Amino acid sequence: MSALQHFFAMGGYAAYVWPAYALFFAVLVADTVAPRLRRRRVLTELRARLARQSARQERKPPSTPASP
Amino acid sequence: MNRPALTSACAAMLRRDLTLAWRRRGDIAMPVLYALIVTTLFPFALGPEDTLLQRIAGGVVLVTVLLAMLLALDAMFSSDIEDGSLEQLVLAPQPLALMLGMKILAHWLATALPLILIAPLMAAMLHLPGAVIPVLLLALALATPLLSLLGAVLVALTAGTRRSGMLLALMLLPLCVPAVIFAAGAVAAAQQGLPWLAPVAWLAAALVLAVVLAPLACAAALRIALDA
Amino acid sequence: MSSWIPLWLHKLGSPPTFYRFAGTLQPWATALALLLGVVGLYGGLVLAPADYQQGDAYRIIFIHVPSAWMSMFIYGVMGVASFIALVWRIKLAEVVAMESAPIGAAFTFITLVTGSLWGKPMWGTWWTWDARLTSELVLLFLFLGVIGLYHAFEDRRQGARAAAFLAIIGIINVPIVHFSVNWWNTLHQGSTVNVFGPSKISGAMLWPLLTVTLATKFYYVASLCRRARTDLLDLESGKDWVRRIAEDEAGR
Numbered sequence: 001m002s003a004l005q006h007f008f009a010m011g012g013y014a015a016y017v018w019p020a021y022a023l024f025f026a027v028l029v030a031d032t033v034a035p036r037l038r039r040r041r042v043l044t045e046l047r048a049r050l051a052r053q054s055a056r057q058e059r060k061p062p063s064t065p066a067s068p
Numbered sequence: 069m070n071r072p073a074l075t076s077a078c079a080a081m082l083r084r085d086l087t088l089a090w091r092r093r094g095d096i097a098m099p100v101l102y103a104l105i106v107t108t109l110f111p112f113a114l115g116p117e118d119t120l121l122q123r124i125a126g127g128v129v130l131v132t133v134l135l136a137m138l139l140a141l142d143a144m145f146s147s148d149i150e151d152g153s154l155e156q157l158v159l160a161p162q163p164l165a166l167m168l169g170m171k172i173l174a175h176w177l178a179t180a181l182p183l184i185l186i187a188p189l190m191a192a193m194l195h196l197p198g199a200v201i202p203v204l205l206l207a208l209a210l211a212t213p214l215l216s217l218l219g220a221v222l223v224a225l226t227a228g229t230r231r232s233g234m235l236l237a238l239m240l241l242p243l244c245v246p247a248v249i250f251a252a253g254a255v256a257a258a259q260q261g262l263p264w265l266a267p268v269a270w271l272a273a274a275l276v277l278a279v280v281l282a283p284l285a286c287a288a289a290l291r292i293a294l295d296a
Numbered sequence: 297m298s299s300w301i302p303l304w305l306h307k308l309g310s311p312p313t314f315y316r317f318a319g320t321l322q323p324w325a326t327a328l329a330l331l332l333g334v335v336g337l338y339g340g341l342v343l344a345p346a347d348y349q350q351g352d353a354y355r356i357i358f359i360h361v362p363s364a365w366m367s368m369f370i371y372g373v374m375g376v377a378s379f380i381a382l383v384w385r386i387k388l389a390e391v392v393a394m395e396s397a398p399i400g401a402a403f404t405f406i407t408l409v410t411g412s413l414w415g416k417p418m419w420g421t422w423w424t425w426d427a428r429l430t431s432e433l434v435l436l437f438l439f440l441g442v443i444g445l446y447h448a449f450e451d452r453r454q455g456a457r458a459a460a461f462l463a464i465i466g467i468i469n470v471p472i473v474h475f476s477v478n479w480w481n482t483l484h485q486g487s488t489v490n491v492f493g494p495s496k497i498s499g500a501m502l503w504p505l506l507t508v509t510l511a512t513k514f515y516y517v518a519s520l521c522r523r524a525r526t527d528l529l530d531l532e533s534g535k536d537w538v539r540r541i542a543e544d545e546a547g548r
Contacts, residue, residue, distance in 0.1 A: 011352030
């Protein structure tokens with residue numbers, strides 16, 4: 001048995017050790033990706049809102065008193 | 069604010085809530101029916117052997133009462149929030165914690181007391197030995213007000229939200245673990261002929277602590293949840 | 297010296313300043329977490345010898361124990377931030393408390409699952425109702441309760457304050473649960489698995505463990521920075537500084 005195979009066999013406990021590590025990294029990666037996706041969504045929504053606002057302002061003539 | 073005014077305010081609060089509860093008697097009967105139905109289901113699921121039922125009887129009665137209380141907990145403040153009387157209470161000159169304590173007491177009288185009254189019946193359905201039933205009742209009499217008080221804090225926290233049924237269960241579960249452990253521990257110890265005073269004393273200590281602190285926490289939580 | 301610290305802290309409390317500060321801190325924390333994580337796990341998985349009793353299965357310790365420590369550490373941070381948020385009503389403290397909760401829940405979940413993956417070959421069971429295990433499970437429910445309550449409110453800041461209150465209640469609750477489960481275990485003598493016997497850990501196993509623990513600490517800092525930045529953008533989306541960021545990133 002090569003050294004690498006020996007390493008992956010984990011002394012017969014591979015079925016317990018590797019899933020544990022896989023879960024550890026899967027959860028942490030999910031935790032890292034989630035805020036990135038949310039950030040993109042928040043910024044996209046904000047840009048859409050800003051675009052709508054500026055479109056509304058262009059439609060209105062600038063002489064009318066601005067209402068908040 | 070002099071003392072008689074405060075006492076009469078407390079009495080008025082209690083009378084009002086109990087009157088409201090009495091006018092909706094059907095709602096009071098619901099948790100009782102629920103507890104009876106759940107208790108009936110256990111022998112069907114586990115088989116009618118006396119020894120097995122005896123062994124689980126104490127725990128089943130406790131958990132069933134807890135779940136039945138959880139069912140009614142949601143309604144503790146909901147009608148008062150809908151008609152705005154809770155906001156009046158927050159603005160009232162009387163200390164909010166005391167008034168909420170009265171509301172919790174009224175809620176306990178309306179929901180937990182009927183459950184304690186039918187607990188001997190539930191215990192008998194599961195063949196709990198008659199000698200253990202007083203201990204069970206004592207444990208229930210200490211554990212149910214504890215649950216009402218803890219639950220009231222959480223209900224106050226969810227006062228500003230729309231959907232709270234499942235959330236309430238999720239939040240209450242960690243808090244009620246010690247109460248369930250000690251109440252069931254007392255019953256189990258009594259059933260095995262062991263001294264059962266220690267867990268009951270722990271329950272009583274927790275109850276005393278909760279009686280003092282929970283209304284204050286409930287008032288603070290309500291101020292947070294209604295502060296829009 | 298004492299004059300500039302409060303000023304610096306006050307400045308950090310303002311969302312745009314914190315956004316920039318977290319932005320510079322986050323890559324460094326991520327890099328340190330990765331570096332220490334790789335070194336620690338190499339030490340743990342490759343260099344450390346197999347345990348004479350448990351064989352190679354003990355190697356789960358290098359993620360299980362750091363995660364368990366982190367779950368409690370993050371609950372502590374959340375409790376302190378919640379207290380600050382309730383007493384001084386600092387928006388940033390609310391953000392830190394509420395964004396810590398999902399990370400804490402993640403670490404608690406990892407602890408529970410890796411623990412049961414370790415328990416199966418060692419004790420022959422996935423789960424035992426031991427005080428530590430039960431407390432960890434209760435901790436998970438507390439984290440989930442905080443997250444659930446936070447999202448149940450329509451007003452974000454109100455939700456944050458309510459959830460902060462729940463977090464503080466929970467901090468009182470955890471020791472009580474631990475004590476009561478301990479008592480309960482002495483009552484029910486059914487399963488007497490000696491789960492946590494006295495054990496000494498050798499240096500070759502200890503240093504990877506501490507390194508990975510440090511790595512998870514830095515990971516938490518990095519993740520908190522990422523989450524807090526995103527949350528601040530969402531909370532302050534009407535403000536000018538967020539608009540500028542949105543417009544700056546539109547071109548990319």
